Structure formats: structure tokens, C-alpha cells
Amino acid sequence: MEQPARTKTNLEISNSDQPPxxxxxIVRTHQRYIYNLAYRLCNDPHESxxxxxxxxxxxxxxxxGFRQEASLRTWLSRITVNTYLAKKxxxxxxxxIALEILPVPDWSGNPERIVIRRELRWCxxxxxxHHLPRNYRVILVLRDLNRLSYEEIxxxxxxxxxxxxxxxxxxxxxxxxxxxxxxxAGLVRDYSCYCEGVQEx
Amino acid sequence: xxxxxxxxxxxxxxxxxLDELRRKKIDRHLQTCASCSQDLTSLAKTVRVLHAVSDxxxxxxxxxxx
Ligand SMILES: [Zn+2]
Numbered sequence: 001m002e003q004p005a006r007t008k009t010n011l012e013i014s015n016s017d018q019p020p021x022x023x024x025x026i027v028r029t030h031q032r033y034i035y036n037l038a039y040r041l042c043n044d045p046h047e048s049x050x051x052x053x054x055x056x057x058x059x060x061x062x063x064x065g066f067r068q069e070a071s072l073r074t075w076l077s078r079i080t081v082n083t084y085l086a087k088k089x090x091x092x093x094x095x096x097i098a099l100e101i102l103p104v105p106d107w108s109g110n111p112e113r114i115v116i117r118r119e120l121r122w123c124x125x126x127x128x129x130h131h132l133p134r135n136y137r138v139i140l141v142l143r144d145l146n147r148l149s150y151e152e153i154x155x156x157x158x159x160x161x162x163x164x165x166x167x168x169x170x171x172x173x174x175x176x177x178x179x180x181x182x183x184x185a186g187l188v189r190d191y192s193c194y195c196e197g198v199q200e201x
Numbered sequence: 202x203x204x205x206x207x208x209x210x211x212x213x214x215x216x217x218x219l220d221e222l223r224r225k226k227i228d229r230h231l232q233t234c235a236s237c238s239q240d241l242t243s244l245a246k247t248v249r250v251l252h253a254v255s256d257x258x259x260x261x262x263x264x265x266x267x
Binding site: 124125140143144145146147150165166168169172173175176179180 | 209211212213216218243244246247248250251252253254255
């Protein structure tokens with residue numbers, strides 16, 4: 001899906017209490033982006049709905065506190081991430097979906113030519129959702145899925161840029177280790193995971 | 202720079218977030234260090250895998266579309 005251009009999201013908030021755009025416009029402009037961010041974090045459409053609604057509710061209540069240091073979208077993203085993190089993580093048991101045997105993708109070839117198929121997507125998200133601490137998941141979603149800059153991530157998370165650098169690196173290493181450890185091919189083959197039955201904490 | 206220092210900077214190296222001086226130091230190191238090169242390759246692959254699913258969006262968007 002096309003993402004709105006990052007440079008177009010700065011709201012010109014004037015000194016008066018009246019934002020130049022209506023609340024409806026703000027919601028219309030950012031709703032989809034925020035919903036998608038929530039979905040990438042929690043991977044659940046209903047929870048994404050809840051997070052999105054809560055985000056805009058909190059944003060509306062605190063709109064007077066919004067200042068221009070960050071773009072409106074970054075500010076909304078920060079509320080979204082905090083809302084997500086504040087939610088008690090559901091103790092979900094992995095679902096083991098029995099499916100027909102699928103061919104194992106060839107990882108030995110030129111990486112540029114790897115075709116990420118549906119099954120592989122499942123695997124990639126499975127690791128994101130079930131095998132990483134939430135602060136690692138959040139930073140990977142912000143950087144590698146949503147492609148935010150280091151500065152934007154720092155603003156969203158309320159941490160320094162140097163903290164972003166080290167956390168991002170550790171998160172990528174953790175992700176890589178799981179990719180290797182789980183033998184992604186095994187996941188793809190039968191949708192089972194070496195961790196099957198382990199409850200998410 | 203030592204290998205450990207290099208390895209800590211590999212994410213920033215991939216993201217093009219390093220200044221010229223450091224980037225060149227790492228370039229030089231990578232030419233002679235197989236272990237760091239391998240590390241970089243696997244990290245690059247990991248990032249590429251994540252990028253490849255970055256077009257993921259909810260299956261059915263239930264929020265109102267206008
Ligand atoms: Zn080295």
C-alpha cells in the first residue's frame with residue numbers, strides 16, 4: 001500500500017488553539033497509517049481497531065499539547081506504540097496449522113532473487129510476533145517495516161538516537177539468530193515451529 | 202578498529218548512518234576480515250527479509266475508509 005509522503009505530514013499549528021485542519025481531516029489523513037502500524041505491532045485486526053481508536057481518542061484529548069517539534073504522524077505513532085505497549089500481552093498459544101507440504105525455498109541462491117512467498121511471510125511474522133521481546137519487535141517494525149529514520153524512531157520511542165542505534169542492532173541480531181535457529185525452512189515446510197506449545201509471555 | 206567494534210556498527214553501516222571516516226575504516230576492514238564480512242552478509246540478508254514483508258497490511262481493514 002502506498003504510504004503518505006513523510007514530508008507532507010507536518011501540521012502547521014498556529015499559536016492560536018485552532019489547528020488549521022479539522023479533526024476529521026487529521027483522522028482521515030492518518031487513520032490508515034496508524035491502523036497499519038498497530039496491525040504490524042500486534043498482528044490482530046481487532047486489537048488494531050482498539051489501538052487505533054484509543055490512539056485518536058488520546059490524541060484528541062491531548063491535541064493542545066501537540067507541538068511542532070515532531071510531525072503529527074510521528075506524534076500519533078508515539079501514542080500508538082505506547083498504547084500497544086501498555087496493553088497486557090495476550091498469552092496466546094501458538095497455533096499449529098497443519099497444511100500440505102510446501103516446497104522449501106532456496107536460500108542458497110542470490111539473496112536479491114529470493115522470492116518472499118506467503119509461507120515465508122508467515123514465518124517472518126511468526127518470529128517477529130513470538131520470538132522477540134516487544135521492544136525489539138517495536139523497533140524492527142518502526143525501522144525495517146515502516147522505514148522511519150533513526151531520529152523519528154528516537155522521537156516515537158522517547159529515547160536518544162544512540163539508544164536507537166544500539167537497540168536496533170541488538171534487535172536485528174536477535175531476529176537473525178531466530179531465523180537461523182528456527183531453520184526457517186522448517187517453519188515453511190509444515191507451519192510448525194520448534195517452539196510450538198511455548199506460551200508467549 | 203577491532204572486530205568487536207566493527208560488528209557493533211554494522212547496522213548503521215547498512216543503514217548508511219555512519220560518517221565518511223568510519224565507513225571507510227569499515228570498508229577497509231571488511232576487505233581483509235572474513236568473519237566481519239560474513240557477519241555483514243547475514244545481517245544484510247536479515248534486513249532484506251524484513252524489508253520484503255514491509256508491504257504487509259491488514260487482510261481486511263475494518264476501519265472506515267473514506
Ligand atoms: Zn573483523
